[in-house]
Amino acid sequence: MTKYVIIGGSAGGIGAVEAIREVDPAGELVVISDEKVPQYSRPMISEYVSREATLDTMKYRADQFWKDNNVQALTGHVATKIDFAKKMVELDGKQTISYDKLLIATGGKPFVPRMEGSDKSGVFTFTELSSAEGIEAKVEQSKSAVVIGGGLIGVSAAEALVKRGIKVTLVELKDKILNLILDETASDIAEKVLTDDGVTVITGQSVQKILGKQDKPDTVGGVVMTDGTQISCDLVVVAIGVIPRTDLVKDSAVKVNRGIVVDRHMQTSVADVYACGDVAEAHDFLINGNRLLPLWPLAHLGGRVAGYNMAGKQTEYEGGTVMSSLKYFDLPVITVGTVNPQNISDYEVLVEYKPEKTVYKKILLKDGKIEGFIFLGDLEKAGIFFRLLKNSVDVTEIKDMLLSEDFGIVALPEQLRQEMFVVN
Amino acid sequence: MPTFVEEKTMKRVTVKQEACIGCGLCQVYCTIEHSKTKDPIKAYLQEQPKPVSRVRVETSKPNSISIRCQQCKDTPCVNACLTGAMTLDKETGLVTHDPEKCIGCWTCVMVCPYGAVKPDSTGKIIAKCDLCPDREVPACVENCPNEALVCEEVDE
Ligand SMILES: Cc1cc2nc3c(=O)[nH]c(=O)nc-3n(C[C@H](O)[C@H](O)[C@H](O)COP(=O)(O)OP(=O)(O)OC[C@H]3O[C@@H](n4cnc5c(N)ncnc54)[C@H](O)[C@@H]3O)c2cc1C
Ligand code: SF4
Numbered sequence: 361m362t363k364y365v366i367i368g369g370s371a372g373g374i375g376a377v378e379a380i381r382e383v384d385p386a387g388e389l390v391v392i393s394d395e396k397v398p399q400y401s402r403p404m405i406s407e408y409v410s411r412e413a414t415l416d417t418m419k420y421r422a423d424q425f426w427k428d429n430n431v432q433a434l435t436g437h438v439a440t441k442i443d444f445a446k447k448m449v450e451l452d453g454k455q456t457i458s459y460d461k462l463l464i465a466t467g468g469k470p471f472v473p474r475m476e477g478s479d480k481s482g483v484f485t486f487t488e489l490s491s492a493e494g495i496e497a498k499v500e501q502s503k504s505a506v507v508i509g510g511g512l513i514g515v516s517a518a519e520a521l522v523k524r525g526i527k528v529t530l531v532e533l534k535d536k537i538l539n540l541i542l543d544e545t546a547s548d549i550a551e552k553v554l555t556d557d558g559v560t561v562i563t564g565q566s567v568q569k570i571l572g573k574q575d576k577p578d579t580v581g582g583v584v585m586t587d588g589t590q591i592s593c594d595l596v597v598v599a600i601g602v603i604p605r606t607d608l609v610k611d612s613a614v615k616v617n618r619g620i621v622v623d624r625h626m627q628t629s630v631a632d633v634y635a636c637g638d639v640a641e642a643h644d645f646l647i648n649g650n651r652l653l654p655l656w657p658l659a660h661l662g663g664r665v666a667g668y669n670m671a672g673k674q675t676e677y678e679g680g681t682v683m684s685s686l687k688y689f690d691l692p693v694i695t696v697g698t699v700n701p702q703n704i705s706d707y708e709v710l711v712e713y714k715p716e717k718t719v720y721k722k723i724l725l726k727d728g729k730i731e732g733f734i735f736l737g738d739l740e741k742a743g744i745f746f747r748l749l750k751n752s753v754d755v756t757e758i759k760d761m762l763l764s765e766d767f768g769i770v771a772l773p774e775q776l777r778q779e780m781f782v783v784n
Numbered sequence: 785m786p787t788f789v790e791e792k793t794m795k796r797v798t799v800k801q802e803a804c805i806g807c808g809l810c811q812v813y814c815t816i817e818h819s820k821t822k823d824p825i826k827a828y829l830q831e832q833p834k835p836v837s838r839v840r841v842e843t844s845k846p847n848s849i850s851i852r853c854q855q856c857k858d859t860p861c862v863n864a865c866l867t868g869a870m871t872l873d874k875e876t877g878l879v880t881h882d883p884e885k886c887i888g889c890w891t892c893v894m895v896c897p898y899g900a901v902k903p904d905s906t907g908k909i910i911a912k913c914d915l916c917p918d919r920e921v922p923a924c925v926e927n928c929p930n931e932a933l934v935c936e937e938v939d940e
């Protein structure tokens with residue numbers, strides 16, 4: 361009987377549990393998680409802070425999930441070391457657990473830059489339920505907050521705090537918010553929507569120092585910006601990004617680039633050791649190489665593929681790419697692939713912009729293929745484009761139709777329609 | 785591409801492309817079926833939030849086609865869902881959406897190859913074909929004047 365050990369019980373770990381159980385209902389299965397309730401939807405911590413969700417409604421899987429899948433869930437425990445030669449995981453620095461197949465699904469940890477005052481009470485990160493609980497407990501006594509980082513996580517934190525009625529300043533070091541996933545036009549639209557909802561957006565600057573309150577120097581009272589201006593606030597949320605939690609494989613034979621490098625079976629450079637999700641550098645179908653892609657759907661899918669392979673069912677990971685959907689501030693956006701290329705002249709760009717309806721669509725083509733697109737305001741057919749991009753379909757023939765109202769599956773050339781869309 | 789679901793029998797609505805004349809009645813009947821009142825006038829003119837069709841008729845002369853969720857075997861939307869709102873019902877093999885759990889993050893919209901999931905009229909959650917759970921035969925199939933739609937049990 362195979363013994364499986366999974367470190368991390370979130371998107372990736374859960375995907376692996378489900379896949380392993382499809383193939384092997386009997387094998388011993390242990391999940392180690394330092395979070396007590398790991399099966400919540402991490403992106404929903406923003407709903408938790410805005411009080412639109414409770415711990416109960418944000419569960420990604422039911423409480424009996426572990427039991428139903430015959431998993432020994434060691435929640436509230438930390439995996440402290442891995443001995444790859446002996447195939448052992450050390451738990452809480454004490455006992456050891458042996459494995460035949462191991463999955464590292466430890467995710468990412470929030471990146472906090474060196475900044476004076478970052479240890480003050482009232483400074484939070486925004487990646488775990490525990491930080492959301494900490495923020496939620498302080499919101500009531502707070503009048504204003506500064507969110508550092510204008511990416512997806514920062515925007516989600518800003519929305520949650522605005523919904524709780526406090527004054528929010530969002531600080532982004534680059535010139536544009538959401539600059540990794542939006543182009544200038546889309547970013548400007550997003551910035552306007554945030555501003556209209558009461559968020560003060562400051563770009564091109566960062567926070568250099570966090571100040572204490574006059575009477576309570578250990579509690580957040582404000583921040584100093586790089587240009588020296590001061591903003592008073594009661595909360596600081598550092599939401600710059602996540603870095604892979606690779607500590608467990610440090611100085612081991614497991615190959616790490618920026619994340620743990622895995623092959624198309626999600627296996628690391630060490631046999632019987634797999635990795636997925638935010639900690640891993642896995643296949644990207646657009647660049648046809650490995651890349652860090654810290655996204656929920658990819659963590660889950662990678663976990664599933666790892667699980668199948670661990671249980672002996674050979675399965676190849678189809679990969680992912682930069683792919684985000686946003687709903688914050690009621691601005692629906694789907695953005696996939698390359699949207700801000702360095703050599704824009706290598707691309708053919710199709711654009712439709714209807715400011716009065718807040719609809720913006722942009723498609724980037726290279727060698728007749730879709731390499732990236734942004735759909736803002738009107739999302740319905742985005743999935744068709746995603747499929748065309750993923751399958752690297754040559755769209756030269758139908759290029760002029762792509763942005764037309766009538767575009768759809770019906771507009772695809774007959775052969776393509778048969779190949780891709782007609783019922784399998 | 786990996787196949788994630790074991791073989792099973794399930795229901796699915798397919799379209800005979802040559803028979804679809806693009807009249808749009810499937811959209812109308814879908815909208816009414818998914819309204820609160822199930823009354824055509826009220827559904828279209830009064831109900832708030834407005835009921836939406838989970839079917840889309842696409843026309844590009846001379847072709848037209850009626851599109852809805854195809855119950856994909858590899859369930860891209862289920863794998864991608866951020867909250868667990870989209871699930872594969874192991875009993876029926878159907879991809880089922882739970883509006884209570886949905887937060888309208890649009891991740892499923894991004895990955896559905898048919899463009900068969902869309903934001904509903906509230907803009908807070910998605911709407912997709914549920915094969916009309918209260919009916920023997922889905923409303924669109926029953927009301928297609930040209931019998932272009934077929935609800936079949938497929939042996940996967
Ligand atoms: C606020 C926010 C919003 C987001 N929004 C989106 C979105 O809209 N769309 C999207 O695609 N993605 C979104 N993401 C990203 C998404 O949440 C991650 O990509 C996803 O959670 C990664 O899953 P994972 O299983 O790899 O790791 P994680 O979810 O990070 O889980 C790893 C788990 O392992 C545990 N762990 C780590 N090390 C150990 C150890 N040594 N011992 C025991 N346990 C350990 C951790 O505590 C954690 O529970 C968002 C993230 C945040 C924070
Ligand atoms: S909603 Fe789309 S992706 Fe999901 S099963 Fe239906 S057709 Fe497939």
Ligand code: SF4
Nearest residue numbers: 865886887889890892
């Ligand atoms: S919109 Fe709803 S069903 Fe779709 S992925 Fe998000 S939570 Fe899941």
